[in-house]
Amino acid sequence: MKRNILIGTLVLAAGTLLAADPKDEVTAAAKNLADKDNYSWKQTTENAGGGGFGAGPSEGKVEKGGFTWVSMSGRDNNTIEAVKRGDKAAVKTEDGWQSVAELAADQGGGRGRFMAMRFRNFKAPADQVQDIVAKAKELKKEGDAFAGDLTEEGAKAQLMFGGRGGGNGPEISGAKASVKVWVKDGLIAKYELKVKGTVSFNGNDRDIDRTTTVEIKDIGSTKVQVPADAKKKLE
Numbered sequence: 001m002k003r004n005i006l007i008g009t010l011v012l013a014a015g016t017l018l019a020a021d022p023k024d025e026v027t028a029a030a031k032n033l034a035d036k037d038n039y040s041w042k043q044t045t046e047n048a049g050g051g052g053f054g055a056g057p058s059e060g061k062v063e064k065g066g067f068t069w070v071s072m073s074g075r076d077n078n079t080i081e082a083v084k085r086g087d088k089a090a091v092k093t094e095d096g097w098q099s100v101a102e103l104a105a106d107q108g109g110g111r112g113r114f115m116a117m118r119f120r121n122f123k124a125p126a127d128q129v130q131d132i133v134a135k136a137k138e139l140k141k142e143g144d145a146f147a148g149d150l151t152e153e154g155a156k157a158q159l160m161f162g163g164r165g166g167g168n169g170p171e172i173s174g175a176k177a178s179v180k181v182w183v184k185d186g187l188i189a190k191y192e193l194k195v196k197g198t199v200s201f202n203g204n205d206r207d208i209d210r211t212t213t214v215e216i217k218d219i220g221s222t223k224v225q226v227p228a229d230a231k232k233k234l235e
Contacts, residue, residue: 022139022146027130029183034126036187038063038222041125041214045070048209063224066233070122082119083230088133089119090233099233109151125214129188132158132179142180149175158195159208172202 033039043058056073067085074080081092089100093112100120106112123131133139135154139146150158155177160170175197182190193212198205 001204020135021082022141022148023133023136026133026139026146026181028185028186029181029186029188030126030129030133033129033187033216033219034064034124036064037128038218039216039220040218040222041121041216043212043214045210045212047210060124061224062126062223063222067224067226068122069224069226070119071196080115082115082122082144083226083234084119084122085234087120089122090121090230090232091115097227097229097233098128102233114174118218125191125216126188127184129181129191132191132193136179139179139181145180148178150179155195159197159199170199173198175201187219188216 023069031063038061039063041059043060045057058070060068060070063067067083070080070082070084072080083090090097091100091103093103098112100116103112103116104120106116132150135150135157136148137151139148152175155175156172158177159172159175175195177193177195179194181188193216194210196209196214198207200206
């Protein structure tokens with residue numbers, strides 16, 4: 001009798017594990033990473049054919065409940081450095097550190113406003129993964145990773161790449177996206193996002209075929225150092 005009960009318990013436990021939603025598992029791993037003290041990441045972006053937005057590597061550091069520091073490639077091989085805390089962000093420019101509010105008010109062109117929008121909406125990898133997974137149709141285990149396709153709306157959101165939605169946003173067609181996430185010790189270790197589609201803005205079409213890979217490192221040992229001038233812009 002006891003043997004039968006034990007076998008039944010094991011079968012039930014195994015069935016529960018098999019029934020577990022991979023999306024829930026990945027989301028939990030992303031939340032666990034967000035709850036850790038600090039971590040760093042390195043991001044690489046490749047655009048097939050050399051076109052599209054977001055080319056070049058970037059890196060960042062985040063401390064729980066504190067600052068997030070980001071360094072990414074900009075135009076003409078320039079490096080853009082930014083810091084964020086809560087809903088406030090500042091970007092290092094030729095004129096020194098400027099808050100996103102100052103950049104948004106820039107009357108000299110759209111570049112400052114674009115950077116303001118990009119960093120105001122910026123999210124660290126742990127939060128990015130949660131957003132991406134929420135837009136996935138489903139996830140399945142493939143080898144040592146979880147993989148799946150995003151919904152059409154989810155793919156369109158990724159093709160926006162910081163752009164504006166609504167009537168002021170670009171028109172997007174043929175949007176497709178897929179994600180692959182690696183989990184180690186209950187934490188996000190790496191993820192890869194592929195997006196394809198055509199973005200049309202002011203009558204100009206641009207074909208996008210972008211692969212973004214983010215690797216997480218130095219969990220718990222990362223230290224974020226923010227310049228005094230940058231901190232002032234976040235007060």
